[in-house]
Structure formats: structure tokens, C-alpha cells
Amino acid sequence: MNDSDKIDEQKSLYDGVRGKAVKLLNRIDKTDAYLDKLLEVEMRNSELSGRDKALLYEIVHGVVRWMGRLDWILTGFYKGQFAKIIPNIKNAMRVALYQILFLDKVPDYAAVNDAVEFAKRFQGQKSADIVNGVLRSIIRSKDGIRYADRNEDLILFLSAYYSHPSWLVKRWVNRWGEEFTEKLMNANNNRPKHTIRVNRLVTSVTEMEKLLEEIKQKYYKGRYLKNFLKLASLNNITDWKYFKMGYFSIQDESTGIPVKLLEPQPGMKVLDLCAAPGGKS
Template identity: 40%
Template sequence: MDELAAREFALKILKRVEQGAYADKMLESLLPQSRLSDTDKALVRELVLGVTKWRRRLDWILKVYLVKGPDRLNPWIRNILRLGIYQIVFLDRIPPWAAVDEAVKLAEKYGHEGTKRLVNGVLRRVAREGDNVKYPNVKRDPAIYLSVYYSHPLWTVRRWIERYGVAETVKLCEFNNANPKVFIRTNSLKTTPERLIGQLEAEGIEARPNQLLVDFLELESAEGLFKTRCFLEGHFQVQDPGAGVAALLLEPRPGERVLDMCSAPGGKATHMAEIMRNQGLILALDKQKRRLRTLQENMKRLGVQIIQTKAEDALNFTSEPFDRVLVDAPCSGSGTFCRRADARWKMRERIEELTGLQLALLKKGAELLKPGGVLVYSTCSIEPEENEMVVERFLKENPGFTLEKAEKVLPSIAEQYVKIFPPRDGCDGSFAARIRRRGEYD
């Protein structure tokens, strides 16, 4: 185990993340190519995701011990300090002296004698005094306190407090900072949830039923999951229940033609194929051919035979109309902050850049729908600008379509729309709306 190499690997990724790269994508592309041990790879993942998630709180602590603040530091040194503080404050299994020692070695390599002394001095003080750091006054301005203490953008926290109140915003921030749960969807073509629980238990994996959706299970751990016979033989697919509601709301039926407009990596497409009992056709579109490869691999493993994949921009796609259309639109991912460490820091700009595309995709999906057909518009966001506001604008501009109450299909979890709220429902947040095109005789 080479912890210095692991920390240096994490440092290089964090510097690129600070420049705009996505943490999860960097880990996905770089870790498999490295010569690090599995233990060191796990440490890299923990450090990168942890520092990215807790960046605002780490920088607040840094400000307490720096004369000029973290923004004035060389990016290498700033991220070395973040790494050190994260280990001291959040990782009990790493002794503070080890975190300080390894950070000083990195500062020596990426800085100079002065920055080496700075890193040593700051981290030693954090190790001694870090529990006594004073945070913003919660009574004076709860939003600033929550933003710093729970490490979320102030703009995001203010809008959540206005929408949900302080208490619910605290719960949402706490959920976002917790370790993400592991969920799997039972492949109903091959087994049942009850049988799958027993099959997994026989292979040393503990699973229990999910309270939100009946075909989903929650696992205690994912360790060894992808080496089990259950996985290799396609008895389940890893998927969060929040992502599972869209296919259920669409209600695709055996023998129908279904369009999945933004399909990759394809969890919803394979879910629909299972609901359709492998009868009919699902056309799965995605702009990037390489992203469809994951779907194709899962199709083979799951025994799904009715999906055809096509690498094409959905906005340019033309076809005979479909019985049902799923528009799972790109979004800010605000319902998945627990899983996507850097999404919280990009939320505002993502909302601003994506709402036009979301509406355009919804309009295109509607064009490809038969009279009397059903369309579901879904996101993994909890923000109204990406959800009901997009749907309401579409319906206002397109009187030939009508909103159907989601509670008629999913009465236990929906009202007019499906709105999955992470701290209440215990999984990723999501939104789904069911829209019907008026028939020829309506």
C-alpha cells in the first residue's frame, strides 16, 4: 500500500476538478489505468469525492488559519491543504500525524520550502484546534451557516430554505453529504425480489426490500456484488428507485413501439423491456455511441432482446410515431448530490444552460408520439425550473396534449407529478410527468 502515491493521484484529479472537470468521470477514466492497489484506489476515490463534496467547509477552516485566505494560494498547495484537512476532520481511520506528514511531502514536491512550512503549520494547528473552529452564526443567517457547515452553494441553500424551510433543508443537506446507498432492480424476466434476496444471501450479500418500489432492493454493501452469479447471470441491474419511477409511470405494454430519447447508460430502457416482458420494440437513442456500449452489455447480461440502439442526436431524429415516448432529459442532477460530488457546485449554471434544451427535447418527443399515445418527461432534479415549469410551458404552447395525474398510475408515491424527495424517500431525488397526446376524436 503506497498512501503517498494514492494521495498524489487524488491531488492531480482534484486540481483538474477545480478547473472544471467532473470528479466521477475523472475517477472512472483514470483509476482503471493506474497501477494502484484496490485499497489505494478506494482511498483515492474517498479523498477525491470527499474533498469535492466538503470543499466549502474545508475552505472555511482554511480561512481561520491563513492570513490571506485559500484563494490566494497556488492551486497545488490549496488542494494539498484541503486533502490534509479532510483527512483530519472527516477520516477517523487515518491518524492526524499521518495526514500531516503525507501532505508535507506533497508540498515539498509541488511547492517550495515556504509552502512546505505553511502546510505543516496549518495542518498541525487544525489537528490540535480544529474542533474549536467557529462557523457562521446560525441565528443571524441560517442560509450562510448551512452553506458553510454542510458545504453547499449559498444560492442553492437560500432557494431550498424558501421552498422547504430550514428544518427540511438541513435534512436534505445531510442526505447529500451521507454515503450513497446501494440499490438494485430485480430483473423480472429471470427472478422475483423474494428469490433474489435468498440468492444474494447465499452468496454473502445482505439485501432487503425497498419501501418505495416493490422490484427494488437495498443492499448493506456493494462489496463483491459484481462477482456474484446473480449479477453475472443478469438477475438484477444496479439502479436507484428514484430513477425507476419514470418507466413505471410510462406503463409500456408488451408489443408496443417505445422511444427512449436520451437513453444511455440505459437503466430505464432495460427496465421498460422487463415491464414489456421482452415483447415489442424499444428504440434507445443517445448522441454518443460509446455510452450506448454500456447499455448493449447490460442487454446481453439481462437477456433483454427488444432494444435497438442508435447513436443520434434526438433533436434531429425522424421516424414513424411511437406508442410511448420517454424523455429523460439532461439536468442539473440536484436530486443526486449524494452520488455526484461536484454536481452541487455546477447547479446554477447547469439550470441556466439546460432549460432550453429540456423544452426542446420535450417538444421533439411529442412530435414523435402517436395520437392517444403517452409521453413521460423525467429528470433527476428537484428544481421546478427543470421540472413542472418546463411541463407547464410545453402544455401552454401545445394544446393538443394534456397532463395526466401521476397518482392514477402510482398512487402510493405520486400526486399530479411524481416528485421523489431524497430525505423523505431515502433515495435519489427525481421528477416525472405523464402527458398524453389527444386522440383523433378527442
């Protein structure tokens, strides 16, 4: 087998949305690479449809966000040391379990079947049978999954259930108490909202809304500022020609409030110390 054949075989192992999700999660496990950067490169170079790209984004972000709870459950159902499973199989099970627990539109059997087939390609039938058995056992017990007793070990319970590191949970509980900490972790696990700022030097909010409607992109008006729009999703929007033409920037609405409050007038001198359009200074 020549090098080209090996590359093609490697690519085929990670075919499809779930396979690509596993590949990305493997890279996150092995390196300090930023998730969003890895996703951006993968989506730019893949031939996935818009819907599949949205699913890939949801799965990878969801697994990372809920990895603490996913690993707690898998560790409890896996007969052996789940932590020592090879990354491909471990992440395939995480991907499947995330779909089972959090994605109602994905049937349980589809999530299990993809994970089983993936395990079979990498480690054969025995590994596939183990993956199948673990995931189906979880499905049967989905409504009765046990976590640590919060009355006996509050930190362990909150850490596993809300998927936050125990050291951080302990600090928050000591600082703010149990009730506020739980609310904070719950809010922290919400999917982030995607917001754009309409560049009114180039276009108008009305025209921007019409352009979004043409591509069937759902949006909501900003809560405080008229030139901000919240998007239901943000899949490959930076590849859209209107982004490149400067019609809008990806920017949280809160960042526009200081400008509104300062209300700079013509003739005033403004010292801009920011690093627009986006990113951290």
C-alpha cells in the same frame, strides 16, 4: 531530461492515493469534466488495490461534497489568502483536512504527513512547513472551530457548515424555512447508496447474493423490490465479469417501482422512452 523522463517524474509527483486525489481535484478545478468520469478513467488505468481505490473514491467525492466547509476552515487558519494558493497545495490541504474531519480510520498524523510531503515535492520545505502548521493548528482546535454566528447571518452559517452555495441556501430558507432547509442540506450531504437490479432473465436473486458474498461485497436487500440489492460500496464493480455478462444493472430501486405499479402483462404494447442501462435521457 527527455520527454519519457518528464512523464515519469510527473507521475511520481502524484503517487499514492492522496496524490491521485489531488490530481483529480486539480482537473475538476480547471475543467468542467464530470467527477465520476475522471474517477472511472483513473481507476481503470491505475494499479491501486481494491482498498486504495475505495479510499480514493471516498476522498475525492468527500472533498467535493464538503468543499465549502473545508475552505471556510482553511481560510480561517491560513495566514494569507487561501484562495490564491496554487491548486496542488490547496487541494493537498483539502484532502488532508477531509480525512482529519470525516475519516476516523485515517490517523490525523498520517493525513498531515502525506500533505506535508506532497507540498515539499512541489514547493519545497517552506511550503511544507506552512501546510504542517495550518493542519496541526486545526487539529488542536478541531472541537472548537468557529463558523459564522447563525443568529447574525443564518445564510452564511448554513452555507459554510453544510457546504451549499449561499444563493441556494437563501432560496430554500425563503421557500421552506430554516428547519426544513437544514434537514434538506443534511440529507443532501449523505453518501449516496449504490443499488443494483438483478436481471432475473439471466440469474436469480439468490445466485446473485452468493456471487456478491464470494467477493466479500456487503449488500442489503431492497426495501420495496426483491430484485434490487443495495451495496455497501461500488468500487470497480462494472469491471466484474458478471456485470459484463448482464447479471445486473446499476439502477436505483425507485426506478423499478413504476414498472411494478404498471404491471405489464404478456401481449401488452409498452412504449419504452428510457435510456437504460443508466445515465440521463
